[in-house]
Amino acid sequence: MTAKLMVELGERSYPIHIGEGLLDEAELFRAHVTGRTAAIVTNETVAPLYAQRLAATLERAGAACLRIALPDGEAFKTWETLNRIFDALLAAQADRRTVLVALGGGVVGDLTGFAAATYQRGIAHVQVPTTLLAQVDSSVGGKTAINHPLGKNMIGAFHQPSAVVVDTATLASLPPREYVAGLAEVVKYGAIHDVKFLDWIEDQADLLARRDAGALAHAIRRSCEIKAAIVAQDERESGVRALLNFGHTFGHAIESAAGYGKWLHGEAVAAGMAMAARFSVRQGRARSSEADRLVALLARFGLPVRPPDFDRRVWLEYMGRDKKNEAGRITLVLLERLGHAVVAKDTSMPELEAFLGSP
Amino acid sequence: MTAKLMVELGERSYPIHIGEGLLDEAELFRAHVTGRTAAIVTNETVAPLYAQRLAATLERAGAACLRIALPDGEAFKTWETLNRIFDALLAAQADRRTVLVALGGGVVGDLTGFAAATYQRGIAHVQVPTTLLAQVDSSVGGKTAINHPLGKNMIGAFHQPSAVVVDTATLASLPPREYVAGLAEVVKYGAIHDVKFLDWIEDQADLLARRDAGALAHAIRRSCEIKAAIVAQDERESGVRALLNFGHTFGHAIESAAGYGKWLHGEAVAAGMAMAARFSVRQGRARSSEADRLVALLARFGLPVRPPDFDRRVWLEYMGRDKKNEAGRITLVLLERLGHAVVAKDTSMPELEAFLGSP
Numbered sequence: 001m002t003a004k005l006m007v008e009l010g011e012r013s014y015p016i017h018i019g020e021g022l023l024d025e026a027e028l029f030r031a032h033v034t035g036r037t038a039a040i041v042t043n044e045t046v047a048p049l050y051a052q053r054l055a056a057t058l059e060r061a062g063a064a065c066l067r068i069a070l071p072d073g074e075a076f077k078t079w080e081t082l083n084r085i086f087d088a089l090l091a092a093q094a095d096r097r098t099v100l101v102a103l104g105g106g107v108v109g110d111l112t113g114f115a116a117a118t119y120q121r122g123i124a125h126v127q128v129p130t131t132l133l134a135q136v137d138s139s140v141g142g143k144t145a146i147n148h149p150l151g152k153n154m155i156g157a158f159h160q161p162s163a164v165v166v167d168t169a170t171l172a173s174l175p176p177r178e179y180v181a182g183l184a185e186v187v188k189y190g191a192i193h194d195v196k197f198l199d200w201i202e203d204q205a206d207l208l209a210r211r212d213a214g215a216l217a218h219a220i221r222r223s224c225e226i227k228a229a230i231v232a233q234d235e236r237e238s239g240v241r242a243l244l245n246f247g248h249t250f251g252h253a254i255e256s257a258a259g260y261g262k263w264l265h266g267e268a269v270a271a272g273m274a275m276a277a278r279f280s281v282r283q284g285r286a287r288s289s290e291a292d293r294l295v296a297l298l299a300r301f302g303l304p305v306r307p308p309d310f311d312r313r314v315w316l317e318y319m320g321r322d323k324k325n326e327a328g329r330i331t332l333v334l335l336e337r338l339g340h341a342v343v344a345k346d347t348s349m350p351e352l353e354a355f356l357g358s359p
Numbered sequence: 360m361t362a363k364l365m366v367e368l369g370e371r372s373y374p375i376h377i378g379e380g381l382l383d384e385a386e387l388f389r390a391h392v393t394g395r396t397a398a399i400v401t402n403e404t405v406a407p408l409y410a411q412r413l414a415a416t417l418e419r420a421g422a423a424c425l426r427i428a429l430p431d432g433e434a435f436k437t438w439e440t441l442n443r444i445f446d447a448l449l450a451a452q453a454d455r456r457t458v459l460v461a462l463g464g465g466v467v468g469d470l471t472g473f474a475a476a477t478y479q480r481g482i483a484h485v486q487v488p489t490t491l492l493a494q495v496d497s498s499v500g501g502k503t504a505i506n507h508p509l510g511k512n513m514i515g516a517f518h519q520p521s522a523v524v525v526d527t528a529t530l531a532s533l534p535p536r537e538y539v540a541g542l543a544e545v546v547k548y549g550a551i552h553d554v555k556f557l558d559w560i561e562d563q564a565d566l567l568a569r570r571d572a573g574a575l576a577h578a579i580r581r582s583c584e585i586k587a588a589i590v591a592q593d594e595r596e597s598g599v600r601a602l603l604n605f606g607h608t609f610g611h612a613i614e615s616a617a618g619y620g621k622w623l624h625g626e627a628v629a630a631g632m633a634m635a636a637r638f639s640v641r642q643g644r645a646r647s648s649e650a651d652r653l654v655a656l657l658a659r660f661g662l663p664v665r666p667p668d669f670d671r672r673v674w675l676e677y678m679g680r681d682k683k684n685e686a687g688r689i690t691l692v693l694l695e696r697l698g699h700a701v702v703a704k705d706t707s708m709p710e711l712e713a714f715l716g717s718p
Contacts, residue, residue: 079442086507090510093680097685117516118477118515118516120513145480150449154478156480157516158480158481236480321449323480326455327394327454327456
């Protein structure tokens with residue numbers, strides 16, 4: 001069964017299609033690629049699995065098709081890799097009507113989206129996410145970026161896709177560690193916005209852990225619904241969208257300071273959510289039973305809930321460069337209770353420092 | 360006397376202030392920088408001339424001030440130079456409320472604008488152009504970019520500034536070659552849009568050549584008026600804005616193929632306009648007297664009106680990657696008559712090839 005959601009952004013609105021086998025559905029792509037050159041941007045791991053099928057689908061939808069395979073991994077979310085996309089497009093004399101099609105996980109999606117935002121000052125793109133993390137989070141909402149050695153996602157653009165096509169069957173090929181990392185973002189939606197969804201995740205945890213198709217379909221759909229609703233309210237993160245960053249202030253610091261690729265993004269977010277929940281308790285915002293419940297659910301999936309042993313100065317240095325910060329103050333997303341997060345701009349630095357001494 | 364024009368783009372509207380000594384006018388900057396960190400981005404040539412004064416002005420306007428000096432020249436309009444801006448901003452933990460202030464010519468303006476478009480997914484910037492070319496053209500309209508070895512301005516974004524502050528007194532320090540290059544873009548506005556302005560440029564040519572303040576003030580103001588009106592109609596170049604590219608299809612090929620920095624942008628545009636005018640005659644669109652008149656005016660300023668002796672394949676290769684092209688066809692801006700240019704998407708390739716054999 002195929003679901004269709006909309007991200008409502010006026011003239012930039014677009015559909016999210018979710019279902020099994022959608023990689024073969026030429027109709028979903030036709031409006032976006034007919035009469036155009038489509039460039040499939042993917043990585044060396046995903047290419048042998050799905051690039052040929054997607055190319056055939058795009059050709060049936062009326063596109064001429066280029067393929068660009070990048071190296072795989074967060075460590076390659078760099079300018080050098082981005083430039084490989086530009087090199088290939090320019091060598092093929094790809095014009096402004098070219099559409100990029102991102103086939104892969106969050107790294108491929110972010111790189112492709114940023115390439116689309118900046119090639120010839122902006123062209124269209126379609127997201128075809130093949131990891132759970134990309135399907136429930138990074139493919140939706142138009143955040144695109146590359147990393148800088150001094151901070152994750154520091155260089156980028158808001159650039160919405162023309163469509164998101166989620167083929168849930170691609171999750172079958174996902175390595176266990178990557179699959180579990182994606183569950184962290186699913187849990188996040190429950191934690192920040194919908195305690196009933198969190199209840200459901202707890203109920204279905206065993207089914208989700210073994211990739212039950214029915215449970216997964218609901219988890220992906222509900223995650224995308226929540227993300228789409230929040231993005232529709234606040235496309236460029238001037239307010240409520242920052243809630244989606246729950247766990248990410250700590251998590252991005254973990255990813256950057258540990259060296260990109262050592263922790264998967266979802267793993268770092270899981271440990272970051274555990275930290276944010278504990279700090280919410282320390283600040284008297286949330287009850288400890290709520291934090292314990294969140295941490296237990298993450299741990300049940302096998303996600304890390306303890307951060308690496310960084311020096312406090314390392315935490316503060318990386319967290320000091322977070323994009324949510326204002327005027328030298330660190331902004332954090334904290335829990336009031338499960339299902340209700342808030343953006344805290346008044347974090348006490350001495351309290352944060354004490355916490356980072358013993359998180 | 361200070362003039363104030365507006366670029367009307369709804370919520371992205373902004374003023375262009377034009378006058379002598381505006382570098383010292385804190386009031387013009389106050390609304391854009393107060394309570395913020397301002398980062399002056401300039402180059403090693405301009406920094407010793409004006410950076411100190413502008414920093415003092417921004418501080419009087421209530422900003423804390425960083426300074427970032429880049430190497431000078433078109434050859435440095437690259438990712439490596441852009442990354443020096445990001446390095447400096449991240450080292451200073453500059454947040455999303457930081458405002459970049461571009462102090463310099465077109466290269467500094469384009470790099471700074473693109474850095475503003477992409478630092479933490481977009482921050483504000485103010486343009487303070489110090490070359491004639493930047494004052495009459497590149498600082499207005501929100502086109503930002505870096506070059507790629509395979510094509511000029513191929514990677515970039517549309518990102519409007521919050522304000523443009525043109526201090527005409529800075530032109531006194533401009534080397535003659537750079538000053539003359541800027542006159543090419545002034546002539547362009549007359550050629551494509553306003554034959555009375557072209558008449559006026561011919562009448563005032565001697566005064567303009569010797570940088571007469573009164574003549575310059577009018578030339579800059581009228582150029583900015585025309586640019587602002589065209590940009591207001593078509594911010595993202597889906598139609599009429601392409602007219603501003605008169606001479607640029609040939610010109611960009613000259614700049615890229617000769618090696619960035621060998622030809623100044625205005626010089627390449629002058630030779631490109633001469634080529635476009637001659638090709639318009641060859642195509643039966645314009646009378647030869649009109650092309651001759653345009654070429655004579657450019658030559659009178661000492662601008663080049665003959666292209667370099669590239670092989671025809673080199674022309675076609677670089678022109679084949681122009682951003683205006685669609686579906687493998689080269690788009691050109693051609694003259695119907697002086698004061699009236701048109702976008703031609705139906706250029707006959709055999710005729711263009713014949714022309715490039717003997718331009």
